Each structure stands twice: as structure tokens, then as C-alpha cells.
Amino acid sequence: MSTTTTTPGSASAAVALSAVTKVYGRGADAVVALDRVSLDVAPGEFVCLVGASGCGKSTLLNLVAGLDTVSGGGIQVGDDARPGLMFQEPALFPWLTVGANVEVPLKLRGLPAADRKARVAELLDTVHLGDFARRRPHELSGGMRQRVALARTLALDTPVLLMDEPFGALDAMTRDSLHDELERLWTGRNAAGTPLTVLFVTHNVREAARLADRIVLLSSRPGRVIYETRVDVSRPRRIDSPEVAAVAADVTDRLRAEVGRHGH
Ligand SMILES: Nc1ncnc2c1ncn2[C@@H]1O[C@H](COP(=O)(O)OP(=O)(O)O)[C@@H](O)[C@H]1O
Ligand SMILES: [Mg+2]
Structure with missing residues (x-):
């Protein structure tokens, strides 16, 4: 030190x-x-x-x-x-699936749909949520929701x-x-x-x-x-x-x- x-x-x-x-x-x-x-x-x-x-x-x-x-x-x-910003509250869109939440920044960045799918899968794997892409935020624990928020922030690249x-x-x-x-x-x-x-x-x-x-x-x-x-x-x-x-x-x-x- x-x-x-x-x-x-x-x-x-x-x-x-x-x-x-x-x-x-x-x-x-x-x-x-x-x-x-x-x-x-x-x-x-x-x-x-x-x-x-x-x-x-x-x-x-x-x-x-x-x-x-x-x-x-x-x-x-x-x-x-x-x-990229991340807060105490994950602030996910409750009406979107986990995968769609992570896809939002990719859409905003103008990535083509095919590339978005692959990137979402990769990002969800990174935060160990590969099997949860079709779930909605309310079906997840607090820790898992915060992982989704992290994946979404990482999607900003x-x-x-x-x-x-x-x-x-x-x-x-x-x-x-x-x-x-x-x-x-x-x-x-x-x-x-x-x-x-x-x-x-x-x-x-x-x-x-x-x-x-x-x-x-x-x-x-x-x-x-x-x-x-x-x-x-x-x-x-x-x-x-x-x-x-x-x-x-x-x-x-x-x-x-x-x-x-x-x-x-
Ligand atoms: N938008 C604001 N308008 C007026 N005062 C604010 C505003 N945001 C924060 N403050 C004041 O500025 C100080 C620092 O706040 P903040 O940055 O939230 O502290 P911390 O995140 O370390 O708890 C506090 O006294 C808070 O009340
Ligand atoms: Mg604070």
C-alpha cells in the first residue's frame, strides 16, 4: 500500500x-x-x-x-x-424479456438483427444467464436482475x-x-x-x-x-x-x- x-x-x-x-x-x-x-x-x-x-x-x-x-x-x-452507467436499481423494462432488455442498447447502436441475437447470447453467457433470455425481470432474483443490468451496460461496448x-x-x-x-x-x-x-x-x-x-x-x-x-x-x-x-x-x-x- x-x-x-x-x-x-x-x-x-x-x-x-x-x-x-x-x-x-x-x-x-x-x-x-x-x-x-x-x-x-x-x-x-x-x-x-x-x-x-x-x-x-x-x-x-x-x-x-x-x-x-x-x-x-x-x-x-x-x-x-x-x-456506461449502472445504479443500485437495475431499472430494467418489466414488459421486455431478459434478452430484449439486453438488446435495447444494441438496437440503439444500430446493429443488424442477426448480429444482435448473437451478441445478446454472448453477453448473457458472460453473466451466467444464458438460460434466462426468455424470462421476464420479475421472474428473477435481485442478483440475477443486477446481472442483466450489467449485461445491458456491457452491451454499450x-x-x-x-x-x-x-x-x-x-x-x-x-x-x-x-x-x-x-x-x-x-x-x-x-x-x-x-x-x-x-x-x-x-x-x-x-x-x-x-x-x-x-x-x-x-x-x-x-x-x-x-x-x-x-x-x-x-x-x-x-x-x-x-x-x-x-x-x-x-x-x-x-x-x-x-x-x-x-x-x-
Ligand atoms: N439535485 C440536487 N439538488 C440539490 N442538492 C443535491 C442534489 N443532488 C445532491 N444534492 C446534495 O449534494 C450532496 C451530495 O449528494 P450525493 O452526491 O447524492 O451524495 P452521495 O452519493 O455521496 O450520498 C448532498 O448534500 C445532497 O443533498
Ligand atoms: Mg449516492
């Missing part, structure tokens, strides 16, 4: 934030959600953004996704790629994946298996030379230590980067390994100190 020395604003970054500030509202009601956040995510890197509830994590992700605009500073997404507490509503066992799958997927993409950059938001420090190459800790409001650390633990990892636990303990101590400083 060591603190990093990346230089924010580097042109080779997959995602680059330089002095990003976000203020909601105006005048006396203004809320400074983010205060001059600088962060570079390298191509193929898996970065977890951790912080207390309300510290601006979702705000930051929404800005990178282009769903909202910065009040100050700048954001660059490498090659102007449109990032984007090099950048933005994930906002995507496994936050799942039980621990299901979450563990999704961690394994996400790691496998991400490792496979990087090994194949088609790097997948992941910016993953969570308030769960253990989850961050399980997944990340690098953990970035945000302060309580306004969100500022107060700590970052590399997670030099070999993969595949286990969430209950002593190495992952040691990283989580270090980050938890810093998070506790930060939350304590704010008295909540």
Missing part, C-alpha cells in the same frame, strides 16, 4: 477530473457538493470512490456521465467515449464503466458472487487488450478493498479527496482474505476520523 503520485489532468487518462466543483442551488441555499476534486483514472484501472453518505459520490459520477454540468473545473473522458453502489441492495452472498464476476470480466477485458476502466462508488469499504486497484476517499460535504491508496493484493481476491481486511481497516480508520470530525 502506498499513496499514489498520478498527476491530475494527464492527457492519457481514461477519466480526468481537474478541480471539479459542484454547487447546487444559489445564495443562502447553495450546497457545495464537491470542492475542487482532481482525479485521474488510467485506462484499464479499477478505482473505488468511498465516502460517507451525502459526500458527493453520486454527484461526481453523474458529472462524469454527463448527466449534469460542473460549476467549476473540468472533466475529460478519454476518446470522448460515452461511459464502452471502455468506461461508471457504477454507483450497484450491489448495495443485494445480500452478502449474492454480492460476493457479483464481485467475482465483475473482477473476472474486468480482468478478461484487460488481458484481451480492450481495457475496461471502472469508476465504482460505494460506502462499503470492504467492497472497495475487494475490488479496487486504488481507493479514493472523499471527505464529508463538501466532497474533497482526502486520501488515496493503492490496493496491492493479487487477484482473484476474496473479500474475507486477511490482505483485503487489512486494506479495509486502514481506509475505515480514515473514514471514521473524517466522519468523527463532522460529528455525525
